[in-house]
Structure formats: C-alpha cells, structure tokens
Amino acid sequence: MNLFTRPMKLLTAVVLEQTSDRVVKSLLRLGVLDFVHINKLDPGQMEKLSFRQSSVSRSALQDMRHRVEALLKQGHITVPTSEVLDVQNLEKPQLEAFKKTLDDLTASLLSLKEKQKESNQMVMGLEEMQRYIKEDKGEYLDLRVGQITKGRSEDLKEKIAAFGGLLESVENTDLWISLTLRRDVGQVDPLLEKFGWMESSDVQLQQQAISMIKDQLGKEHDAALAEREKIEKAVDEMVSSQQAQLFAIWANLRLNELSDQIRSYFAYTRNTTLFSGWVPTDQAEVVEQAIIQASEGQCVIEWTDARQVPRNEVPVAVSSPKILAPFQRMVNNYSTPEYGSVNPTIFVMIAYLCMFGLMFADVGQGLVLLLVALLGKYGYKKNPLKKDGMISRNLTDLLIYLGISAMIFGALFGSYFGLSLFPAIWFNYEAVVAGHGGDGSLITDVYDILGLTVKFGIIVIYTGLVLNWINLFRKKSYLQLTLDKNGLLGGVLFGTGLYMGFAFVESGYQSFPSDPWIAPVLAVSLFLLLIRGFLAYYISVKQGGKRHDLGTVTMDAILEWFIDILEIFTGYLSNTLSFMRVAGLGIAHASLMQAFKELSSLVDGFGGVVIFILGNILVIVLEGLSSGIQSLRLNYYEFFSRYFTGKGVAYQPVGLKNSSSEQR
C-alpha cells in the first residue's frame, strides 16, 4: 500500500500502423493505460496528424450489446462479465449477421410470448369462474344442464369457449353442462337456442352440476396454467439454447467497443500511429515491453515525468489493500485526492472505527453486527446473482470492521448486551453515565466522557493538519504550508486556543490564562496571517500573474484576513466541539441499554427476556445506524476539511477488467 497516491508517468508512443492492431490488443490486455488525446499535449502538432473515424460506430456496438444483454436477461441468464473477454478473439464485428441472429431470436421469443399471453388470458377467464364458485358467488354464473338437439356439440363447445365458458357432457347420459358468466347471458341464450338447447328437469342433476363442472374447470385451469408455465420455461430454454452464441456476440461487441475506445485516442501520420496516456510508474516497464513486443521493436517510446505536467492534469491512482476496500469506498465517495497527496484511506479507517467504537461500545451487539455481516457475505457468496438487499455487499464488508470495533470498545468499557458480565478493561461506561463512576478511574462522570471525546477530536483535527502540512510540503506550497489557516500558523493558533480553552475549564470557567507568551504569539500569528495576502500577491506577480493597484491588494488582503480569522476562531471551535456528538451518542447508547434493562426487570420470566432482546435489537438498529452516519459525517467534515482538497482526476485505464471503461 502506498502512503501517497501512486506516482504516474506519461507515455507517448509512435508505432507503425501495420502493428497498431497488435498494440491495441496488448494495451487492452494490460489495462493500465489511461489515455489522453494527443491534442491535449501539443495542439501545435495536430496539423501534421490526422484522426480516423472508426468503420463501425461505438454506439451501434453498444446498442447491439444491450440487445444481447436484454435477450439474456429475458432468458434469466446472467450477463457475461469481462471474464469471458479474450483479446485473442478480437475480430471485426459481423453486425449484419449478429443483427439477423438477434432479430430471429427476438421474433421467436415474441411469438412464444404471444402464445403465453393467450394462455394467460385463458387462465384468467377460468380463474374468474373458479373464484366465483369458491366465494359462493353463484349469482355471477350461469349454470345449465340440458340436451343439444340441433347441430354438433363440438361446435357449441367452441362457441361457448369464445365467451370463456365451458360445455361438458354428463357421463352415461346425453346431457350437457354449460357454465358461462351470467353477464354473457344475453349472448349465450340465443346461442343455446340455435343449438336447440333443452333444459333438463332433473333437479338432482341440476344441483350436482356445479360439483361436476368444478372438477372440469379445475382441470382446464391447471392445463392452461401448465401451458403458460411451459411457455415461460420454453422462453428460458430458447435463450439458453443460444447462450453460447449470444456470449460470443457479446464478447465480440465488447472487445470492439474497447478497441474502438482505445483507437479514438490514436492520431496518425501516413505510416505511423501516435498515442499517449498515463501509467502508474510501477507499471511503466511492463507497458513499454508490451509495446515493443507488439510492434516488434519498431516503435518510439517517450516518458514524461508527472512533475513536468500541471498536477491537476495527472490522474490519481490510489492503491489500498483489498482489506481496506470499505474505507477506500468512503474516500472515493467523497472525492478523488489530489495527485501526490497522502492516501487518506488508512487514516479514515482508524478514525472511523474509533469514532464508531466510542459511540457503539458493546461486545454482544458488536458480535451481532459481525454475525450479520458474515451471514450476509456467506449468502452473497452462495448466491452470486442475488441482488443487493438492504444490507448490501459493500455494507457487509464494512459491518465486519464495525462489529470488531464495537467488540473491542465494548470490552474496554465492560458492556456485554448492556450487561457488565466482565470487568471493564478501561472504565465502565454505563456506570459512569448512571453516576456510579468507578473509584480510582480517570473517567468518573459524563463530563469526563465529553472531555475524552473532545481530546479525541483534537487528535483527529491535528492529524488532519499534519497530513495537510505533508501534502503542502510535497506540493512545495510553502506559503500555504506556513501561513495558511490549515498550515503551521493555523496549527499554532489552534494549539494556543486549546491551551486557553483547557485553562479556562480548569479554572472552573472563571478566567482565561494570563501566560506572558500568549498575547505575543497571538499578535504575531495574526500579523503573519495578514501579510500572507500581500506575500501571495507578490509571488503571483513574480510568476507572471496580473498586477493590481495597492489599494485593491490591501483591501483583498484585509478582507481575506478578516474571513480567515473568523474561520479560524469559529471553525476550529465548532470542529472541536463537534466531537462531543461522539460522547452524546455513546451516552445515549448506554442510557437506552440501562432503560431496557430496567424495563425487563419489571417483568418476570419470558416477558422480561423478550423486552431485553427487543431492546437490544432496537439499539443495534437505531444506534448502529446513527453511529455509522455520525462517524462518516465527522470524517467528511471535521477530518477531510483540514487536508483533503478533492481536486484530483480519477485514474481510469481502459482495459478488459476496468468497469470504468464502459462509462467513457
């Protein structure tokens, strides 16, 4: 793991055009080059170069790939991933042939779907009658028993079926049972009349008719339902039978998309191809060898160090071990760090877990979080196609850490599902909150807890400041490093403020300290802060910046100074006090557990246990969520605001396995 963002190098290469295909394949296979357009590097050279439109538009390739994906999904087949891509199979796409295959498959599926619709309508019609029989709503049905004296029974059966009705013969008789809906009686009556329907006078048979036709209705319904399901399966089978072909088409289209994406960065002379892109320094040698090999040595490769390019143009690659992935996601979610700055992931991890642990300290509840995470992970591993639920894949990763953190802090504070099963390693949090702070311990009341979290906040803020100083030093921004509100000067003012604040508290909120060094330090610091504006202007002019008159510069400097002072005094104060929320939530957690314990003690036996369990569940869900969110907030606002500019451009190499390449 790099403590800083990965060092980058800019590659510019020229290869012979006849070898460019092989070079594309090599680069695609490596997937480490973040391409840049040549015109961005040297617009003056562009007159000598040409660009070529690809023979097939990338959007056409994408559209067709989406068609393939839709068909696969219709067959409930998982869309292939980059795993199926092999650059050796990169061939020209046969779009017409692909289109024909997809059109044919679509037409077949639509035809099956039309049949399924018909089956469904039959099911619906039969279900309606079944429902009326089941719900004893015979008034909606028209049930008759009688003889057909004219025409063929098959013809009548067919015509009655057009109304969604049934016509069945009564065994061993020449009688028939007709079942239709009463609302259709106006049309059924003339029909039956046409076939010379003679109603039977057998009352017993009339009464039995419903149970006789019910069976038939059930059979018809089951048959229609089976048919509908059979078609549903047939749809899946039809797609499945073409899976190999669809996968091959998908892979071809995807490879061509990626290849076209790479080629879109290429510039050409009559015989050569020119391209450029960023590569992490540790990959430079591999890339160079790959190009040399693919071009059979007929190439020119030039490397430019990132220091020769404006920092804001260098893409930022951050490498963190997989184990830190949940915290890397938190950083990425915020923004991309600046090139060359500290990779904040490990610091975020430590700060986040400490904050969470302080707010949600309980061995038992931490164990529950851990178990939920492990079960969730197991579930997703067992069923890779399962969609992310409320506890997503990413959250299960994070919950493992949160569970462990809660358990460690729980052991320190002696809390096991809110019970003090074992003595606290550090101090008994709940006892302190309840006003029974242990003798001899440094933490005896809630004020001590508040003080503890404020001190923790000070450590976090100072860590942020130190990281900022390191970043500024690496950037050679010495003016900011020394005289900025987040620079050394800011650190001194913050330290002085802290000294005064703690002394004020120690005096019982009576007086501020009167040490002789305080006033001069404050005065010098504020003066330095004021001259920063003038120095910044001087440096800017020296570097060719715009000149302004003295009045404007003075006004700017004073205004900036005034705002900086406000920000330093209010910002640092509020940032520090903001950490009291850690104590707040920790106290709320302990108080809630105390309340549930007392509630459960009021109810004997099983009821008490239920209250205790429900209380724990409620606390795990609500407090767990609040603690997680508050920890994130403290990291983003209090910690990141000290050093994280988020001005970086993310490194997005084009390759088979880079998901980002699809978005370009």
Next chain:
Amino acid sequence: MSSDRVSLYGFINAKLRAKIGLMRQSKVIENLLHASSLVEAVGVLRDSKYHAVAEAYDRTGDLQQMELVLLGMEISMYKEVARYLEGSSADLINHLLEKIEIDNLKNTLRLWYSSIMRQRPIRHRSEYLFKEIILYPIDWTALINATSWDVVGESLKDSPYHATVTAFSEQDLQQSGLFPLETALDRMWYVHLMDCVKTLKKADEEVATSMFLLEIDLRNLIMLVRYGWYHHMDADAVKKLLLPWGKVASSKETEAYLRQNASERNPHSIINRYYPGLEQETVPLHRESTNYDEASLLETLKIEGYLAERRKAIYQRMLAQDPFTIGLSLSYFFLFKEETSMVKAILNGKYYGYEEAYIRGVLV
C-alpha cells in the same frame, strides 16, 4: 405556522426530492425508446424500479397485465404520500387518488357497457381491472357482473360516485353512450377538487389553486381543440364540457372561438393567446392533404403535446419554489404519472412494432 409547515412537509419533501432526483438521473425512458422490441424494452425495466412490471411480462407475456402492475404502483405511490401527511393536505392527496378511482370506474363502466349494452363478450378482460379498494368500498366484481343498470348503481352505493352515476338512466346510455356520464364524473371530481383546495392552509391553497386552475385551463383548451375543432361539435355542447374555472372558460376569446362556424375555427389563435409559441404552419397543409382525418388527428396530438409540455415546464418550475407547501408533492405526482404514462405508451408502441422515431413523435 411556519414551523408547522416544516414539520408537515419536511420529511415527505426530502423523500420526494430524493425520488425526483433518481427519476431525473434514470435513463429508463430513453433506453425504452431505444429498445428494438418489446422483449428488449422489458429488459430495460428489469433493472429499474419497474422490475415488477418486467416480472409480470415473464409470468404472463401479457402487456395489459404489465399495465395493471403499473397502475398498482401508481396507487401505492399516492397512498404512501398521503400516509406521511395529515389533515387537509392528506385529504387533497386522497382526492387526487380519487381521480385514479374514477378512471378505473370509467374503464369498468366501458367494459360493462360493451358487455351488457352492446352485447359483446368481454371474456377475461374484466380481470385486467383493478379490483382492490382504492379509496371507497366499491364492489368492482358486482359492478362488472351487473346484468342491469340498477345493480351497477347498487355496487357504488357506498361511494360518492353513486349519485352521479344513477343520475343517468339505462335509456340515457342507450341514446348517448357513456361520454356524458364520463364527463359528469370528471366534472364532479373537479368540483370536489376545488372544494378540497379551499380547506387547505393559506400557502397550500395558493399553490394548489394556481396549479389546478392551470390544469383546468389546459383541460378546457384541449376540449376546445378536440371537440370544438377536431370533432366540429356545436358551441353549446362544447360549452357544457368546459369547467367553469380558470381564465379560458369565461374569456372573450373562447366566446369568439365558439361563435365561429365549426369548420372555420382556428385553435392556434386561442392557444397562443394563453400560451404563446405554438407553431401554426401545419394546419392549412394538413387540411388540404388527402388524408384529412389523419392530418387533423396528428395536429390535435401536436397541440395536446404542446400543452402537455407547457404543463410540464410549470410543474418543474414548482420544484424550485417554496419547499414547505403541497406544491412539491403535486409536482412529484405529475412527474411520476408522466413517467408511468410514457412507460405504458412505449411498451404499447413496442408491442405493435412501431419505430423509435414514431413513438417519440407521439410522445412529445
């Protein structure tokens, strides 16, 4: 007052804004249009909030079953928002839901009319109706199975629609069809709507009144175009269709428009009077074309599309205004309804094999 509004709308507005944000980010409509067949369009729905619609297609292959799922989603959405509100604001949302119930009632009555009055078998089609309780305890099963008009009225006895429906006799329906009844139901809904708006708190009342008067103006304009121009209906009949609120119904321009001979009316002038910008050049061209009916229909669709665009712009503008009023909820309903209508229209277009460009043309 101010803190009440914040506590009443704070949560639901945050929730709806998040949903609107997702709706705007979503490319469902664009991807649906782009799909080259119904199977592929369903593929688009699979990974969206409409996945239940895709599942209905997998299970049944039936487009109307998919529409039924969409209707269910729409009803749930209204109920969800109403649950988070209280008092007159919740009543208004429920009243808006009543419009869906009335539309469902109209569909049911159409089917019933087809079956009993026109003696056409409706077979399974009654199963495409939404039969659960939407707002009032209507016995939908009894209604669709009614063999007489009295039974229809009986099935609606516990709903506010009973009086309106039973004001028409079986003979009225035989003579004039369902159109007057449907118009009466719509009018009844608007009358109740305006009453409901009056019970809102002042800020809400102002927002809701302005939005609904605009709705009414647009609806009246559509009536003037559809029936006064396209169907050449006489002035008195068109007047009866107009809702008596808003600027359009009582304006001099409307009077003048209706005074004209039905074949000489020009809808552009009256629309441009209220919403300037509607292009006029296609009317004479179409009127002279050989397929007059189709040309007029397309022109009517174009005008209706234009008015729908204006409505959309106004609702979207509402999103930038005072967040602690009923306005945001109304905008959300509009956007949601618009999206589901588009989904329905596109799925139908794909089912019948229309090209993307044609569907786009009809949607605008």
